[in-house]
Amino acid sequence: MPVPAISLKGLTKYYGDDLGVMDVTFDVFPGEVMGFLGPNGAGKTTTMRVLVGLLKSSSGRARIQGEEVSIYSHKMRKEIGYLPGSPALYENLSGWEHLNFLAKMRGLDCTDEIRSMAQRFDLDLTRHIKDLSKGNQQKIGVIQAFMHKPSVLILDEPTSGLDPIVQREFSALVDETQSRGAAILLSSHVLSEVEHLADRVVIINAGRQLLVDEISRLKRRTIRTIDLYFSSPVSANVFSDVHGIKDVQASGNRVTCTVIGAETELLRVAVEHGLDSVQTHESNLDEIFFSIVEGGDRNGSSTLS
Amino acid sequence: MVLPLFLKTFKDQRRGFIGWCIGAIAIISIQLSVFPTVRSSAEGLNTFIENYPEALQKIFRMEDYTSGTGYLSAELFSFMLPLVFIAVGAAWGANAIAQEEERRTADVLLTLPIARTRVLVTKILSAFTAQVMLALVIFFTLFIGIRFVDISIAPTKILAASFSCSLLGIIFNAVATLFGSIFGKKSIALGGAIALAFAGFLFYSLAPLVHTFDRVLGMNPFQWALGKNSLITGLDFGYTTRSILATLAIYGASIFVLRRRDISS
Numbered sequence: 001m002p003v004p005a006i007s008l009k010g011l012t013k014y015y016g017d018d019l020g021v022m023d024v025t026f027d028v029f030p031g032e033v034m035g036f037l038g039p040n041g042a043g044k045t046t047t048m049r050v051l052v053g054l055l056k057s058s059s060g061r062a063r064i065q066g067e068e069v070s071i072y073s074h075k076m077r078k079e080i081g082y083l084p085g086s087p088a089l090y091e092n093l094s095g096w097e098h099l100n101f102l103a104k105m106r107g108l109d110c111t112d113e114i115r116s117m118a119q120r121f122d123l124d125l126t127r128h129i130k131d132l133s134k135g136n137q138q139k140i141g142v143i144q145a146f147m148h149k150p151s152v153l154i155l156d157e158p159t160s161g162l163d164p165i166v167q168r169e170f171s172a173l174v175d176e177t178q179s180r181g182a183a184i185l186l187s188s189h190v191l192s193e194v195e196h197l198a199d200r201v202v203i204i205n206a207g208r209q210l211l212v213d214e215i216s217r218l219k220r221r222t223i224r225t226i227d228l229y230f231s232s233p234v235s236a237n238v239f240s241d242v243h244g245i246k247d248v249q250a251s252g253n254r255v256t257c258t259v260i261g262a263e264t265e266l267l268r269v270a271v272e273h274g275l276d277s278v279q280t281h282e283s284n285l286d287e288i289f290f291s292i293v294e295g296g297d298r299n300g301s302s303t304l305s
Numbered sequence: 306m307v308l309p310l311f312l313k314t315f316k317d318q319r320r321g322f323i324g325w326c327i328g329a330i331a332i333i334s335i336q337l338s339v340f341p342t343v344r345s346s347a348e349g350l351n352t353f354i355e356n357y358p359e360a361l362q363k364i365f366r367m368e369d370y371t372s373g374t375g376y377l378s379a380e381l382f383s384f385m386l387p388l389v390f391i392a393v394g395a396a397w398g399a400n401a402i403a404q405e406e407e408r409r410t411a412d413v414l415l416t417l418p419i420a421r422t423r424v425l426v427t428k429i430l431s432a433f434t435a436q437v438m439l440a441l442v443i444f445f446t447l448f449i450g451i452r453f454v455d456i457s458i459a460p461t462k463i464l465a466a467s468f469s470c471s472l473l474g475i476i477f478n479a480v481a482t483l484f485g486s487i488f489g490k491k492s493i494a495l496g497g498a499i500a501l502a503f504a505g506f507l508f509y510s511l512a513p514l515v516h517t518f519d520r521v522l523g524m525n526p527f528q529w530a531l532g533k534n535s536l537i538t539g540l541d542f543g544y545t546t547r548s549i550l551a552t553l554a555i556y557g558a559s560i561f562v563l564r565r566r567d568i569s570s
Contacts, residue, residue: 015567015569045570049568049570052416053415053416054411054412054415054416054567054568055567055568055569056565056567071421071564071565071567072420072564074417074418074419074420074421075418076418077416077417077418078418080416082412082413082416084409084412084413084570085570086409086412086570087409088409088410088411088412088413089410089413090313090410091408092317101309101313102413102417104309105307105309105310105414105417105419106417106418144413
């Protein structure tokens with residue numbers, strides 16, 4: 001098992017008496033993209049700000065590349081590329097001045113990386129940041145996070161304000177960065193974006209972690225609606241003993257039901273009664289996300305098998 | 306110190322700083338241009354000033370108003386120039402951390418692989434350098450200006466008076482930096498430093514009239530910087546040392562607070 005690039009264990013943060021996050025525990029491994037999902041105020045930004053050393057944790061442990069993270073330790077931040085949730089740009093500077101300043105602060109010359117990424121995102125670096133649109137400001141934020149080729153990227157709502165074409169370019173950049181072995185923790189409200197980019201997801205709500213799972217497994221384990229078409233009318237009672245299905249409704253040659261988990265038993269019984277065809281309505285990640293968050297169960301057991 | 310941040314801080318503040326320097330030069334030039342009139346009316350003015358309450362004469366250093374040294378001391382070094390130093394110091398202090406937090410740029414600045422202490426020390430050094438530069442601008446303006454109005458003061462005394470004022474600028478820079486480090490709000494940092502400066506000046510000014518204020522005069526930064534007339538006596542070692550130690554303590558408290566504080570979004 002490789003050493004996790006990001007490791008959180010029982011991370012808890014209180015703001016005075018108010019809970020920020022409680023008992024957040026997950027690892028992100030080198031070469032992995034972890035989606036970090038949750039509604040506004042769920043605790044995503046709090047968790048990320050602890051990881052980059054802006055906030056102190058109240059208890060628990062946060063590590064980057066095996067080193068304990070705290071607001072006192074600054075050396076491990078060399079390994080981190082951070083994109084804050086809100087624009088954090090020196091608006092009186094041009095894009096080039098801003099990025100070059102941050103590179104110099106790191107003791108690096110990132111001229112080539114800055115120019116190549118600006119070209120890739122079709123960004124004019126000569127204009128003052130205050131004169132740029134929100135989308136172009138976000139591009140500068142993305143370049144600032146990636147330009148020094150960090151091994152850990154913590155991206156808070158990275159595609160906010162980016163148009164679809166630039167979002168596609170951003171996805172390609174994430175893929176390339178993942179290919180060179182970087183670990184990426186990426187929060188988003190655009191759930192379909194996480195679905196395309198991430199290998200696994202952490203879901204958090206009201207400061208509490210609900211689950212960590214692979215997206216593919218998550219989708220397999222969730223409720224799907226299935227339409228079964230038969231050569232002749234079939235009664236709903238035929239399926240009453242089949243495990244893992246519910247809401248069975250028969251209408252002429254069609255039977256509709258919802259399935260949790262494997263479909264094997266359902267299909268075996270259906271075939272015995274003259275199954276012609278099957279149509280499955282897959283849950284997309286948005287539906288899964290909302291069902292888990294609304295379920296609120298720590299293990300997501302209200303919706304997951 | 307982090308050189309790129311030091312240079313950037315200067316670049317960010319350059320317009321305001323140049324404005325204050327021009328303002329200081331203008332104040333000095335205007336006051337110097339009036340001095341020949343004051344000197345030619347010395348007899349009448351002295352009679353007029355003698356009728357002032359003694360306390361007011363002390364507050365505004367008017368005991369020797371018609372001499373060159375006395376005039377500059379009263380018109381420039383009792384209020385106007387200290388005010389310029391305090392304004393520059395408080396503004397730079399409020400910008401050090403509070404402005405970075407308010408504009409959210411602290412999110413990138415404080416997540417770089419640089420300790421918060423180094424970031425703040427760099428900001429403090431840039432503010433200190435600005436105060437030294439302002440003191441030098443005032444020194445050279447006076448050094449050249451007094452020649453046009455036939456005032457004779459030793460350059461070392463002008464330098465001492467300028468640096469005495471910069472002690473005030475630096476200490477209120479430290480106060481604004483501390484408030485900014487604690488609260489992360491520019492308005493509190495600037496307002497707090499200006500309010501304390503105002504209170505300090507009030508206590509210092511009224512000390513000759515109010516016994517209670519006089520008893521705590523030795524703890525007042527205005528007394529440390531202006532209590533002895535540096536234009537006549539040069540820098541006072543005891544008061545200067547007190548001022549420097551107090552400034553270092555306040556800067557130390559700022560670093561202590563910032564190192565431990567959450568930077569909220």
